[in-house]
Amino acid sequence: MPTAITPPGQLDAGFSAVLARVLQELRARLAMQASPLVSDSTVGDELAAQVRAILGRVFASLIAAETPGGAPGRAPVITATAGADVGRRRADQHIHPAESLAASQVLFEVSLTAITEVLPGRWETDAVALSLQHAIMENVVPAATSYVNVLLGRLSGAHTEERLRISRDLHDRVAHSIAVAQQRLQLSGFGDTDHDDDGAANIRAAADALQLALRETQAIATELRYQVGSRQLHEALIDFADDAADGVTPVRVSSTGHPRPLTTGVQEEAFIVIRELVHNARRHARASAIRIDLTWTSTAVTVSVQDDGIGFVRADVRPGALGLIGARERAEAIGAELSILTDPGAGTVVTLELAIVPEAGA
Numbered sequence: 001m002p003t004a005i006t007p008p009g010q011l012d013a014g015f016s017a018v019l020a021r022v023l024q025e026l027r028a029r030l031a032m033q034a035s036p037l038v039s040d041s042t043v044g045d046e047l048a049a050q051v052r053a054i055l056g057r058v059f060a061s062l063i064a065a066e067t068p069g070g071a072p073g074r075a076p077v078i079t080a081t082a083g084a085d086v087g088r089r090r091a092d093q094h095i096h097p098a099e100s101l102a103a104s105q106v107l108f109e110v111s112l113t114a115i116t117e118v119l120p121g122r123w124e125t126d127a128v129a130l131s132l133q134h135a136i137m138e139n140v141v142p143a144a145t146s147y148v149n150v151l152l153g154r155l156s157g158a159h160t161e162e163r164l165r166i167s168r169d170l171h172d173r174v175a176h177s178i179a180v181a182q183q184r185l186q187l188s189g190f191g192d193t194d195h196d197d198d199g200a201a202n203i204r205a206a207a208d209a210l211q212l213a214l215r216e217t218q219a220i221a222t223e224l225r226y227q228v229g230s231r232q233l234h235e236a237l238i239d240f241a242d243d244a245a246d247g248v249t250p251v252r253v254s255s256t257g258h259p260r261p262l263t264t265g266v267q268e269e270a271f272i273v274i275r276e277l278v279h280n281a282r283r284h285a286r287a288s289a290i291r292i293d294l295t296w297t298s299t300a301v302t303v304s305v306q307d308d309g310i311g312f313v314r315a316d317v318r319p320g321a322l323g324l325i326g327a328r329e330r331a332e333a334i335g336a337e338l339s340i341l342t343d344p345g346a347g348t349v350v351t352l353e354l355a356i357v358p359e360a361g362a
Contacts, residue, residue, distance in 0.1 A: 018114045025110040036095050037103050057135040062123050087146030097144050104136050152265025175217045182210040228267045232259045234294050249282045257296030260356050266334045276327045277305040277350050285309025303352040311342045
């Protein structure tokens with residue numbers, strides 16, 4: 001529950017009067033808009049607590065600005081950790097952030113009017129407006145961020161379940177069927193080296209193709225089960241690289257700087273993007289080695305996937321190249337930037353830039 005900052009004694013009555021008026025007008029305006037923020041008593045009580053905390057910060061900022069050298073809305077930032085909690089609750093309550101943004105606009109309007117009319121002449125209107133905007137955004141930004149993180153976590157969970165289902169189907173159904181077909185070819189005897197006719201050669205080629213398909217299917221089924229889980233991103237990538245099947249291009253992972261925690265949804269999606277980039281390199285680059293380098297700072301992590309393969313001409317990439325398209329779409333979904341540097345014969349470097357936004361209240 002957010003804690004209000006109580007103004008000095010001489011403004012207690014004014015603060016109470018402003019709070020009462022703001023809550024009354026805010027509820028009335030939101031009710032006219034059929035906002036879910038006032039349709040439920042629990043949500044309504046949470047809203048009232050947020051308003052009290054926000055107005056408390058506004059009054060504290062305005063009073064601090066009256067001291068020599070002070071400036072309204074530019075006091076040391078007060079971290080509104082309750083905003084993150086609110087965002088998570090709104091996600092659980094299935095209340096879209098658009099409702100909170102609309103309510104914040106109404107709150108700004110009714111609060112600006114209430115403060116300037118209940119305490120006329122005490123502060124300039126622009127000072128009140130600046131302090132209000134600052135205090136409201138302290139709640140809105142962490143709330144919106146945590147709401148998105150909750151949805152990303154749910155999306156990641158759904159993706160994990162789907163990958164596990166596909167992995168089971170590949171292993172239990174597709175791989176099994178390929179193995180049965182291969183076994184029947186072997187039992188038929190037509191592919192024996194004793195037979196040198198074209199039919200036997202074709203059967204041997206078919207058996208070899210089935211063997212390759214079986215290995216590929218088993219490898220895909222295994223890789224689909226990988227996830228970050230409770231580990232750090234670089235730890236999961238190291239395990240992924242170490243568990244590679246024989247015969248595939250080896251991957252080396254390095255990490256510099258201090259690894260920082262990422263939210264579950266962002267971390268899992270980033271892992272999938274990097275894994276897909278490794279797949280692309282293994283399938284198309286004809287590389288002898290692949291490197292994954294992670295560089296951590298206090299505000300971002302940069303991941304580069306580099307191979308020493310044949311490279312390519314960007315303009316020649318076919319529109320249906322789902323690997324790169326999927327990687328870019330996933331990167332955009334988590335707010336990351338994906339860039340590609342390549343030239344024919346010079347290998348390829350794909351870089352993923354991901355900002356680290358600490359979750360307030362975490």
